[in-house]
Amino acid sequence: MPIVDTFKSEIIAGLRETPKRIASKFFYDERGSQLFEAITQLPEYYLTRTEISILREHLPAMAERIGTGATIIEFGTGAGVKTKMLLEAVHNPRAYIPIDISREQLTHATTKLAERFPNLEIHPIFGDYISEISLPIPSDAGKNVIFFPGSTVGNFTPDEAIQFLRKAAALIGPDGSLLIGFDRVKDIRVLEAAYNDAQGITAEFNRNLIRRIGREFGVAISPEDFDHLAFFNSEESRIEMHLVSGDSRTLKLDDEEITFAQGEHIVTEYSYKYTPETFAAILTASGFSVQDRWCDENNYFEVCYATVDHK
Ligand SMILES: C[S@@+](CC[C@H](N)C(=O)[O-])C[C@H]1O[C@@H](n2cnc3c(N)ncnc32)[C@H](O)[C@@H]1O
Incomplete structure (x- = not known):
């Protein structure tokens, strides 16, 4: 990569x-x-603390959706604060694959996560997730779940987001799913x-x-x-x-x-910035079906759980 x-x-x-x-x-x-x-x-900067508050409240439900033994693949791990919360909630994850373009961030975050989860297989990928990605472990070894928080998907144009998420769907396979955070349209x-x-x-x-x-x-x-x-x-x-x-x-x-x-x-x-409808349309066009969605009390931010379509 x-x-x-x-x-x-x-x-x-x-x-x-x-x-x-x-x-x-x-x-x-x-x-x-x-x-x-x-x-x-x-x-x-309401985005980070709002998404964290949504995770804090709804992680048990998200973990239920994800199920047991999933491989978690993260696009843009950053400091790994939200990752730690997710990995604490998910039932017996099989492996964790963080991808980040910042070598320092990736090293720092994975070192801390390895200390916190000593029994978890961690396979960091230093690189650009827009270029071709191949998973370092067999993709058919259980369910693959992409974690894409931070409204980083908002950095793509809608067309780019669809192209990117289609490739992501192909990467994780037919049993795959996506836990993704996006920022909602609000007061200017x-x-x-x-x-x-x-x-x-x-x-x-x-x-x-x-x-x-x-x-x-x-x-x-x-x-x-x-x-x-x-x-x-x-x-x-x-x-x-x-x-x-x-x-x-x-x-x-x-x-x-x-x-x-x-x-x-x-x-x-x-x-x-998306509305629930405009973002759901992006997911549908990318080959995902929305299964669940969670937002904060101000309706500022949303986290969506979507599965790969079998059509
Ligand atoms: C907006 S930050 C979000 C960080 C964290 N996920 C969060 O939710 O707070 C974006 C992160 O994605 C990484 N990133 C941005 N573009 C990337 C790319 N094309 N490939 C890999 N990593 C990328 C950055 O290095 C940074 O860590």
């Missing part, structure tokens, strides 16, 4: 598009992962505050991409050269994060010259 070596080529390709784009998976170098953890603690002020926190941590997280580009390409460019912008695009039902160039500048990235106009935007993240 090649990943790190595509950083430079993907950055150059994205910066040659109009509008310029950087894939959100590149946020997660060591510093980016630490900043993301800080974001999850912010008062404005709540949405926009979550990506524009008062302490500026999200801005630092966004601008850390510039620091990473400077480091990996060996070019003199500073995060302060770009402004953070995040807003809700209601037509598309998504938060958009952009970086805005303060000045016009030309960067030499390996053999490519990339020119930025003053005020030019780079799109760095989409975070789609």
